[in-house]
Amino acid sequence: MASVELRGITVQYPSARTPALDELDLWAQDGRFTVVAGDLRSGKSTLLRVVAGQESPDAGRVLIGGVDVTEVPAHDRDAVIVFQHYALYPHMDVQENMSFALRVAGVPPAERQDRVREAARLLDLEEQLGWTPERLTGPQRQQVALARAVVRRPAVLLMDDPLTALPPALKDHTAELIRSLAHTLDVTTLYATAEPGPVASVADRLLRLDSGQLREDTAVS
Structure with a gap:
């Protein structure tokens, strides 16, 4: 079980007038696909970093699977982030990157x-395993970045809007793919985005952040 729970999380950057996260309480169900929507500087990327252990909160607790991991370093949390900007190793083929x-x-x-x-089967990359990144399209490179996270079989998969650069037609397909991965692999998935669009339509839950606070929590499916 790998539900994600934040209790009273506050993150205050020294240069900011208001907190990035302001006494935030949040719960993401085990093995479900949760979309966290919000405008620029709403706190959604900070939220992902706090869950992953890349950001230490000034107050509050982080629980994964009911276990307090607030003081646990990132490499021991079993949580992986997929970013907007993938960084594949150019000298390695797809299989080696994964x-x-x-x-x-x-x-x-x-x-x-x-x-x-x-x-590779789940992400339609079986024919590209021997290819180097230069042969891949932009969408295929993003799929490899996602596959690289999936092979680690994390308990929690965190996504910082990795579909933002995809063409509209591919966003729908890839959003469905991510939801299928969450359910098939039973991995708790939090997807942060400024434009929920297609990912919101396939999410299990939609959360909306504003000024570091949770403003909406809706069960979608």
């Missing part, structure tokens, strides 16, 4: 191969 973190973590070769094949 398996690199597993190799560093000491995952046995046979298991690495199984995980890569599973992610």
Whole structure:
């Protein structure tokens, strides 16, 4: 079980007049696809970093699977972020890009191969496994970045609007794909975006942030 719960989270940057997150309470259900929407500087990216352990709150607690991880370092939280700007290794093919973190973590070769094949199947990348990034389209590169996170089988998958640069037709398809991944792999997924659009239509829940506070919490499906 890997529900995500924030209790009274406050983040105050020294140069800011108001908190990025202001005594925020939030709960994301285990294995579901939750969209966190909000305008620029609403606090949504800060929220993801706090969950991932990349940002330390000034007050409040972070719980994953009911366990307080507020003081747990990022590399021990079992939470992975996929950013807007993917950074693939240009000298590695798709398979190597996907398996690199597993190799560093000491995952046995046979298991690495199984995980890569599973992610490639789920993300329609089986034919591109031997390609280098220069041969991929922009959308395919974003899919590889997503697959690279999926193969790690995190308990929590955090997405900082990775679909923003995709053409409209592909956004719908990829949004459906992300929801399917969340349910198929039973990974709790939080997707932060300024323009919910297609991802909101396939989300399990839609949260809206404004000025670091939760303004709306709606069950979508």
